[in-house]
Amino acid sequence: xxxxxxxxxxxxxxxxxxxxxxxxxxxxxxxxxxxxxxxxxxxxxxxxxxxxxxxxxxxxxxxxxxxxxxxxxxxxxxxxxxxxxxxxxxxxxxxxxxxxxxxxxxxxxxxxxxxxxxxxxxxxxxxx
Amino acid sequence: xxxxxxxxxxxxxxxxxxxxxxxxxxxxxxxxxxxxxxxxxxxxxxxxxxxxxxxxxxxxxxxxxxxxxxxxxxxxxxxxxxxxxxxxxxxxxxxxxxxxxxxxxxxxxxxxxxxxxxxxxxxxxxxxxxxxxxxxxxxxxxxxxxxxxxxxxxxxxxxxxxxxxxxxxxxxxxxxxxxxxxxxxxxxxxxxxxxxxxxxxxxxxxxxxxxxxxxxxxxxxxxxxxxxxxxxxxxxxxxxxxxxxxxxxxxxxxxxxxxxxxxxxxxxxxxxxxxxxxxxxxxxxxxxxxxxxxxxxxxxxxxxxxxxxxxxxxxxxxxxxxxxxxxxxxxxxxxxxxxxxxxxxxxxxxxxxxxxxxxxxxxxxxxxxxxxxxxxxxxxxxxxxxxxxxxxxxxxxxxxxxxxxxxxxxxxxxxxxxxxxxxxxxxxxxxxxxxxxxxxxxxxxxxxxxxxxxxxxxxxxxxxxxxxxxxxxxxxxxxxxxxxxxxxxxxxxxxxxxxxxxxxxxxxxxxxxxxxxxxxxxxxxxxxxxxxxxxxxxxxxxxxxxxxxxxxxxxxxxxxxxxxxxxxxxxxxxxxxxxxxxxxxxxxxxxxxxxxxx
Numbered sequence: 001x002x003x004x005x006x007x008x009x010x011x012x013x014x015x016x017x018x019x020x021x022x023x024x025x026x027x028x029x030x031x032x033x034x035x036x037x038x039x040x041x042x043x044x045x046x047x048x049x050x051x052x053x054x055x056x057x058x059x060x061x062x063x064x065x066x067x068x069x070x071x072x073x074x075x076x077x078x079x080x081x082x083x084x085x086x087x088x089x090x091x092x093x094x095x096x097x098x099x100x101x102x103x104x105x106x107x108x109x110x111x112x113x114x115x116x117x118x119x120x121x122x123x124x125x126x127x128x
Numbered sequence: 129x130x131x132x133x134x135x136x137x138x139x140x141x142x143x144x145x146x147x148x149x150x151x152x153x154x155x156x157x158x159x160x161x162x163x164x165x166x167x168x169x170x171x172x173x174x175x176x177x178x179x180x181x182x183x184x185x186x187x188x189x190x191x192x193x194x195x196x197x198x199x200x201x202x203x204x205x206x207x208x209x210x211x212x213x214x215x216x217x218x219x220x221x222x223x224x225x226x227x228x229x230x231x232x233x234x235x236x237x238x239x240x241x242x243x244x245x246x247x248x249x250x251x252x253x254x255x256x257x258x259x260x261x262x263x264x265x266x267x268x269x270x271x272x273x274x275x276x277x278x279x280x281x282x283x284x285x286x287x288x289x290x291x292x293x294x295x296x297x298x299x300x301x302x303x304x305x306x307x308x309x310x311x312x313x314x315x316x317x318x319x320x321x322x323x324x325x326x327x328x329x330x331x332x333x334x335x336x337x338x339x340x341x342x343x344x345x346x347x348x349x350x351x352x353x354x355x356x357x358x359x360x361x362x363x364x365x366x367x368x369x370x371x372x373x374x375x376x377x378x379x380x381x382x383x384x385x386x387x388x389x390x391x392x393x394x395x396x397x398x399x400x401x402x403x404x405x406x407x408x409x410x411x412x413x414x415x416x417x418x419x420x421x422x423x424x425x426x427x428x429x430x431x432x433x434x435x436x437x438x439x440x441x442x443x444x445x446x447x448x449x450x451x452x453x454x455x456x457x458x459x460x461x462x463x464x465x466x467x468x469x470x471x472x473x474x475x476x477x478x479x480x481x482x483x484x485x486x487x488x489x490x491x492x493x494x495x496x497x498x499x500x501x502x503x504x505x506x507x508x509x510x511x512x513x514x515x516x517x518x519x520x521x522x523x524x525x526x527x528x529x530x531x532x533x534x535x536x537x538x539x540x541x542x543x544x545x546x547x548x549x550x551x552x553x554x555x556x557x558x559x560x561x562x563x564x565x566x567x568x569x570x571x572x573x574x575x576x577x578x579x580x581x582x583x584x585x586x587x588x589x590x591x592x593x594x595x596x597x598x599x600x601x602x603x604x605x606x607x608x609x610x611x612x613x614x615x616x617x618x619x620x621x622x623x624x625x626x627x628x629x630x631x632x633x634x635x636x637x638x639x640x641x642x643x644x645x646x647x648x649x650x651x652x653x654x655x656x657x658x659x660x661x662x663x664x665x666x667x668x669x670x671x672x673x674x675x676x677x678x679x680x681x682x683x684x685x686x687x688x689x690x691x692x693x694x695x696x697x698x699x700x701x702x703x704x705x706x707x708x709x710x711x712x713x714x715x716x717x718x719x720x721x722x723x724x725x726x
Contacts, residue, residue: 017519020525086503
């Protein structure tokens with residue numbers, strides 16, 4: 001069975017591109033969500049997922065809050081959360097890692113490389 | 129009489145200078161040659177006047193000649209001021225300023241005429257006389273004129289500071305006027321009340337002018353008034369000195385018309401005349417640029433209050449030997465008052481400085497936040513474009529026809545370049561605003577070298593360039609990510625300018641207590657006169673390089689900025705045709721190495 005990823009981004013374009021990249025290049029099953037709220041609902045109703053790909057800047061519940069609420073609502077630690085962000089300053093990356101993200105992928109991302117980056121993370125044992 | 133003809137010439141020349149024939153245009157600029165001609169005419173007149181004073185020509189008619197020789201300067205000054213006022217629209221405050229100056233000078237001129245009638249016509253000159261009301265009218269009129277000078281709106285702190293400065297200047301000047309004229313006059317008995325009142329009115333008028341002038345000088349006057357205002361300041365300073373000496377002369381009964389003190393008055397009015405001739409017509413651009421920098425910091429005239437303190441102290445030293453009407457204790461009080469005024473002003477200036485610093489820090493944060501948002505906003509559409517093109521170019525959506533594939537490849541390449549440009553511009557901006565924060569730690573030079581070579585390897589391979597490294601075992605203190613960025617920029621640059629099958633060598637060695645990094649290429653080299661230019665933004669040696677080599681034109685400036693922020697130095701050496709070497713230094717780490725973050 002192909003791995004399942006919850007893809008959360010408020011920008012429709014980016015959802016489209018990331019979904020296409022993950023499905024067609026990586027062979028993943030993608031569950032798109034356009035907001036933090038939708039992501040929480042999807043996590044509860046349509047799980048389980050192997051990974052969550054999470055945009056940082058979103059209206060409503062932003063990426064970091066979504067991460068915290070997903071974990072609070074019982075998303076298992078084995079499910080890796082990866083941030084996608086267009087703010088790639090070293091300080092931003094550090095802050096996001098500190099929240100418990102498995103990795104941070106900077107936008108613009110390479111759609112051909114994205115599935116491999118994600119797959120590599122899943123193969124790695126969870127960080128401390 | 130030669131001097132009279134010269135005088136007429138001077139006046140005529142002045143009129144030629146100030147009233148261009150048939151031109152009533154309010155915006156007619158006085159040509160510089162006209163101003164020069166007026167200066168020359170005045171200079172000749174002054175030469176004659178001073179020669180007359182010094183050489184004692186016509187000793188029998190000293191008083192009459194003295195009275196008459198003052199009149200041409202009066203006329204010149206009055207007409208110059210009047211013509212200066214005509215250069216502005218009627219409603220303009222500067223026009224109004226010059227009009228009141230002209231009225232003041234006219235009053236003084238009438239006073240001089242009346243005085244001449246007494247001396248020359250009636251051979252009798254009483255004190256006070258009918259001339260004195262006109263002389264005294266000069267003060268309120270000039271005061272009124274100075275109040276018409278427009279100034280930028282001041283904040284409350286600035287207003288307090290200006291008031292304090294003006295107060296300091298007036299207290300210092302007041303001490304002198306009191307010491308030399310007011311005090312002695314007030315204490316001296318045996319004269320009529322009227323004579324005493326008139327004698328007191330002159331120095332009091334001077335004090336008022338001093339205060340008004342101080343305020344005008346300390347505020348920011350309009351740019352076009354600056355040059356004339358400097359001359360008016362000189363004029364009023366001469367006038368005040370002359371008045372003090374005149375008061376002293378009146379007190380001791382030694383003054384008559386034609387006294388050498390009159391030279392100071394003649395100089396005063398010459399300065400007024402030059403000021404009027406110097407006044408440029410209103411210029412829209414000047415007015416706009418003046419309005420746009422109302423709060424500009426300036427050290428101009430800030431020394432004036434201290435001069436007053438110095439005057440107070442000088443008086444304190446000199447006073448002992450003088451008359452009893454000015455006891456030491458009052459001078460001590462004056463100096464104390466001056467010191468307090470300056471101290472309060474200093475405190476306000478200091479507080480203002482702290483506030484400015486805080487505002488500056490805040491604005492830096494705002495700028496950093498702004499750059500961060502700009503980066504985000506630019507990268508978001510880039511992500512969509514890059515993503516779409518990447519999927520198309522990767523054949524994920526099916527094979528493209530060859531032409532289409534080429535086009536998509538071009539678009540993708542340029543999107544990537546645009547992305548690099550966004551990152552580089554943001555980095556450069558962060559450096560310029562000082563918001564690029566480093567996180568230095570002890571790190572092995574070999575790790576930095578390894579990481580950077582890893583990044584550049586693919587590009588080098590594609591270009592057929594071999595990367596070599598030779599690294600001494602050194603631990604440097606550096607922000608690893610940023611130094612890798614700098615090294616990648618240098619290596620990328622070296623690869624770009626190397627011929628196929630060229631070699632780029634990265635070496636690290638110890639030198640002068642630091643680490644010396646060098647990146648050598650065997651490219652075409654950099655001309656000696658461009659060795660510094662390569663570190664300027666968007667300044668590739670050859671303008672076509674930006675297109676052909678795909679650089680952003682910011683790689684080297686960023687690399688140098690990063691190194692400089694590490695307290696290092698970056699420079700280039702080259703021989704045209706034999707290649708170039710870029711060097712930079714980094715400080716060695718003094719503490720033991722921490723495990724590097726990957």
